Amino acid sequence: MLKKTPVLLAVSALLSWNTAHADVLPGYQSYNGFTNDVGPDLATVIEWDVTKPACDQYQADLDQYLIDNADVLSGISDEEASLADLSDREIYIIDNFVDTYDRQTLLSCGKYQYFYGHFDTTGAPQVMVDWMLQYFDDFMGPGMSNFGMYEDPNAVATIPAPASNPEIGTRQLPVGIAHSSGDFGNAADPADAIKVYSFTCSSCHFKQMDDGNFAVGIASTDFDYARMTAAQGQLPLSTLLGIPGEAHDPDGLMASVAQAVADSNAKYGQDVAKNAFLNDVNAVILAGSVPEDLASIQSTPEEQLVNWATWPGVQDFLVRPMQDDGVHAMTRMMNNGAIPTDPNVLKQFGFNEQQGLGWNGGGYSLIQFIRGFITMTVSDPDTPESRDEYNYWVKEYRYLPLVRYLESIDEPSLPTDRSFDTAAAKRGEAIFDSNCTSCHNGPGGETSRPYAHAEVNVEAEHANIYNPVWDPDAFDGAGGWENGIALIAERFPAGVTGEVTRKVKAPRFISLWDDRTYLHNGSIDSLESLLGCAADRTSYATVIPTAENPNPTMEEHLAANPIFSNKGHEFGCSFSAEDRADLITFLQTFKTNRNEGNKYNGQFDSVCHVRNNGTSYQLNLTFRHGNNMALMTKHFSDGQCADFDTSLVNNPSVALNWDMQVNDTFINSRGYESHNVTYTHPDGTVDQDTIALEDGQLANAVEGDPEPRGLFVRHRTDYPGLNGLWLNDECRVDNARGMVVIQDGVRVDKSVSYSGADCSGDVLSVVNVDSWTFEDPEWTLVGTHDTYSISAPKYNMHLKMKSTDATGNWTQFANVTDNTLHLMFNNYFAASINGNGEHYTRISDILTAQ
Numbered sequence: 001m002l003k004k005t006p007v008l009l010a011v012s013a014l015l016s017w018n019t020a021h022a023d024v025l026p027g028y029q030s031y032n033g034f035t036n037d038v039g040p041d042l043a044t045v046i047e048w049d050v051t052k053p054a055c056d057q058y059q060a061d062l063d064q065y066l067i068d069n070a071d072v073l074s075g076i077s078d079e080e081a082s083l084a085d086l087s088d089r090e091i092y093i094i095d096n097f098v099d100t101y102d103r104q105t106l107l108s109c110g111k112y113q114y115f116y117g118h119f120d121t122t123g124a125p126q127v128m129v130d131w132m133l134q135y136f137d138d139f140m141g142p143g144m145s146n147f148g149m150y151e152d153p154n155a156v157a158t159i160p161a162p163a164s165n166p167e168i169g170t171r172q173l174p175v176g177i178a179h180s181s182g183d184f185g186n187a188a189d190p191a192d193a194i195k196v197y198s199f200t201c202s203s204c205h206f207k208q209m210d211d212g213n214f215a216v217g218i219a220s221t222d223f224d225y226a227r228m229t230a231a232q233g234q235l236p237l238s239t240l241l242g243i244p245g246e247a248h249d250p251d252g253l254m255a256s257v258a259q260a261v262a263d264s265n266a267k268y269g270q271d272v273a274k275n276a277f278l279n280d281v282n283a284v285i286l287a288g289s290v291p292e293d294l295a296s297i298q299s300t301p302e303e304q305l306v307n308w309a310t311w312p313g314v315q316d317f318l319v320r321p322m323q324d325d326g327v328h329a330m331t332r333m334m335n336n337g338a339i340p341t342d343p344n345v346l347k348q349f350g351f352n353e354q355q356g357l358g359w360n361g362g363g364y365s366l367i368q369f370i371r372g373f374i375t376m377t378v379s380d381p382d383t384p385e386s387r388d389e390y391n392y393w394v395k396e397y398r399y400l401p402l403v404r405y406l407e408s409i410d411e412p413s414l415p416t417d418r419s420f421d422t423a424a425a426k427r428g429e430a431i432f433d434s435n436c437t438s439c440h441n442g443p444g445g446e447t448s449r450p451y452a453h454a455e456v457n458v459e460a461e462h463a464n465i466y467n468p469v470w471d472p473d474a475f476d477g478a479g480g481w482e483n484g485i486a487l488i489a490e491r492f493p494a495g496v497t498g499e500v501t502r503k504v505k506a507p508r509f510i511s512l513w514d515d516r517t518y519l520h521n522g523s524i525d526s527l528e529s530l531l532g533c534a535a536d537r538t539s540y541a542t543v544i545p546t547a548e549n550p551n552p553t554m555e556e557h558l559a560a561n562p563i564f565s566n567k568g569h570e571f572g573c574s575f576s577a578e579d580r581a582d583l584i585t586f587l588q589t590f591k592t593n594r595n596e597g598n599k600y601n602g603q604f605d606s607v608c609h610v611r612n613n614g615t616s617y618q619l620n621l622t623f624r625h626g627n628n629m630a631l632m633t634k635h636f637s638d639g640q641c642a643d644f645d646t647s648l649v650n651n652p653s654v655a656l657n658w659d660m661q662v663n664d665t666f667i668n669s670r671g672y673e674s675h676n677v678t679y680t681h682p683d684g685t686v687d688q689d690t691i692a693l694e695d696g697q698l699a700n701a702v703e704g705d706p707e708p709r710g711l712f713v714r715h716r717t718d719y720p721g722l723n724g725l726w727l728n729d730e731c732r733v734d735n736a737r738g739m740v741v742i743q744d745g746v747r748v749d750k751s752v753s754y755s756g757a758d759c760s761g762d763v764l765s766v767v768n769v770d771s772w773t774f775e776d777p778e779w780t781l782v783g784t785h786d787t788y789s790i791s792a793p794k795y796n797m798h799l800k801m802k803s804t805d806a807t808g809n810w811t812q813f814a815n816v817t818d819n820t821l822h823l824m825f826n827n828y829f830a831a832s833i834n835g836n837g838e839h840y841t842r843i844s845d846i847l848t849a850q
């Protein structure tokens with residue numbers, strides 16, 4: 001933050017004059033305080049008029065920075081170990097230019113890149129797309145809206161009327177299909193290169209939700225990618241050759257294409273579209289390509305069938321007309337919101353500080369993910385560096401605005417046009433905690449690791465989705481792609497940019513109230529179906545007759561095409577209808593709240609203690625449950641606290657043997673109430689610290705501390721006990737003390753009572769003094785439980801807690817996977833410790849509907 005050089009400050013000052021800044025409009029939601037990201041009007045959500053100048057400004061300032069700092073930069077290595085690595089120079093530029101740049105302009109630019117950034121990637125020939133929209137407008141719908149896309153209202157998306165038939169008029173491109181500098185084909189003369197449109201992030205990650213709001217970051221589950229691609233292949237054939245729908249046309253697409261041709265002839269004149277194709281489209285494509293290019297995008301009927309048999313919102317990730325990998329495994333488009341970025345959270349996930357992106361959970365980071373996108377759909381796969389545009393865009397600092405904008409994307413608010421039953425959501429939460437958090441224990445509801453397909457019994461072809469990329473031996477040693485495979489395998493060695501886990505990871509639960517498709521292959525059409533019995537599920541799949549079986553049943557079809565299977569993940573079958581409905585209400589109202597969640601103040605002692613009875617050794621974990629401090633003890637059978645005894649993880653209910661006393665209260669330089677405190681260790685040593693309440697959170701208040709992070713008390717490595725701020729050190733006649741803890745960012749007064757006089761002995765109760773409804777934990781049972789232990793070595797412990805009024809027993813889980821202990825408490829808190837004793841904890845504050 002403080003790295004700004006004078007040059008940059010000058011640049012920022014200029015920016016405030018030059019750059020158009022929009023305000024967040026009433027009725028719109030902003031993920032970052034600057035951009036309008038969710039709202040009812042498409043143009044307002046796209047914000048072309050603001051984001052475009054912001055991006056021009058950013059790139060121009062970046063150019064200037066590179067010139068002004070050429071001397072410094074030339075002294076810093078620009079070597080990259082692989083395409084997945086940043087060079088020292090790139091890191092320097094990111095630190096010193098990108099991350100000190102005016103944030104509003106930066107994020108606006110990132111948003112522009114989300115909607116219009118092409119990064120020199122290739123896509124569909126422009127002449128072809130224009131022709132489809134021009135002559136088959138009724139079939140495609142405005143802006144391909146008949147295929148689940150949205151017509152881009154901006155002038156930049158206007159396709160001029162064709163010169164050959166000006167009376168046809170102009171058309172608009174869909175959102176997410178934008179002009180690219182990339183091209184297609186290997187034209188002998190560069191002037192003949194076939195101009196392309198590329199798919200931008202918004203084609204697949206932007207949706208109009210059920211409440212009418214357009215939302216950035218929501219998976220485009222209405223986008224009928226497969227039918228659109230197939231129509232693109234079939235329209236010319238039907239137009240030129242009059243090929244009618246074929247016998248094996250599974251869901252009437254071919255017939256509807258044939259009808260579209262007839263309609264076009266009726267509307268614009270017989271053969272008008274055909275002649276336009278021959279003159280305006282074919283001529284361009286033939287001039288700009290060599291026969292191999294055309295062959296590379298032609299699909300056999302069988303290959304097209306694979307496309308046609310899919311449903312909206314899914315995609316075969318690498319499919320013609322981009323590079324085809326020859327593997328047919330569909331994945332559903334994913335939501336972009338609430339991607340964890342905090343390194344501690346990422347560690348907690350066991351992802352080694354990697355973000356675990358994609359359905360296989362193997363994508364290491366957003367930066368690399370986007371770089372993968374750029375390099376995989378590069379215009380010239382053989383010699384990408386021969387293109388200036390490629391060399392420009394492949395530099396991280398060019399697209400880092402997009403990364404920073406993606407990091408800011410959150411989840412849309414709950415819809416205001418309907419109500420959710422809060423009590424049902426609360427009941428559903430308890431069901432979720434008992435049945436689902438053994439796997440869905442990430443801060444956003446995601447699984448914290450990928451699962452083998454067999455563990456959740458979902459279709460397994462998905463495990464092969466990256467085979468051709470990563471396995472040079474694929475296709476009998478030939479490699480699937482003549483062009484791309486060698487390059488990508490060389491550029492993205494497995495384990496560098498991402499990992500081929502061959503598994504599946506549940507994504508974050510985002511806006512589940514919005515209708516969509518579920519699971520990685522999008523095979524399930526509702527939460528009711530997902531949480532019901534597999535036998536009752538309806539399939540999106542269309543039965544495809546084959547030569548051997550002209551009239552297959554759906555069962556036979558799914559058996560023959562396992563990639564469409566919707567039978568897996570059957571975890572709610574035994575629920576009563578009421579429980580299922582409650583659970584669904586909970587899921588629909590699920591909130592990820594990840595940013596507020598980054599208050600990781602639980603900690604295991606670094607000291608290995610001998611237990612009182614001398615029989616085992618322990619590490620203490622002090623953590624917050626629902627913002628309430630509690631203590632957990634982990635036992636070991638050896639003296640080094642190395643050999644974890646899984647049968648003993650408990651709340652020792654030890655005495656609260658440290659004290660904190662508030663001395664004076666003052667207002668700190670940031671304007672918050674602060675307290676100087678003294679606290680006494682059990683051995684009598686005394687420490688002092690300063691703490692503050694900032695924005696309702698208890699913070700370490702040393703002047704200049706950048707980020708208040710919840711309660712943070714220093715030097716507390718070996719003092720078990722309830723954490724919190726003692727109101728005073730007075731022990732009342734009822735052997736109780738007053739204490740402050742923070743619940744959901746709000747100060748709450750509590751009373752802690754003890755078994756012994758003078759507040760000694762065990763804690764008897766922790767009682768809310770005010771009307772706080774939060775239940776206090778009471779550890780009543782600890783034991784091993786292997787119900788959810790699907791793969792060894794993993795142990796699960798049920799830990800029961802109950803509210804002070806003795807209602808509502810809650811079952812909690814502790815998982816031990818390999819040598820890592822994971823804890824999950826009512827979705828409020830998760831903690832992990834690995835075999836090295838490193839601990840990673842996090843409060844996730846997942847709230848249900850209020």
Ligand code: HEC
Pocket residue numbers: 114199200201202203204205314315317331332333334335336339356357358359360366369370373406507508
């Ligand atoms: C043609 C459709 C399409 C386009 C265009 C597209 N994506 Fe995706 N995106 C997907 C699909 C499908 C997945 C799931 C991939 C998988 O793991 O199989 C995905 C996954 C992701 C994920 C992983 C999310 C998570 O939680 O793990 C991120 C991040 C992402 N895309 C960002 C982007 C960005 C940024 C762009 C633009 C540069 C982009 N995508 C362009 C279809 C698309």
Ligand code: HEC
Pocket residue numbers: 432435436437438439440447450451455456458504505506507508517518519520521530531569571572583587790
């Ligand atoms: C054994 C681990 C496990 C258990 C138990 C489990 N899940 Fe899942 N869940 C997964 C995995 C893995 C996926 C991703 C599977 C896929 O996409 O094929 C998933 C996917 C989901 C999805 C779909 C997310 C999406 O965007 O498509 C929902 C919703 C879900 N689970 C809810 C639940 C609920 C509710 C329960 C408890 C009744 C539950 N799960 C139990 C592992 C589990």
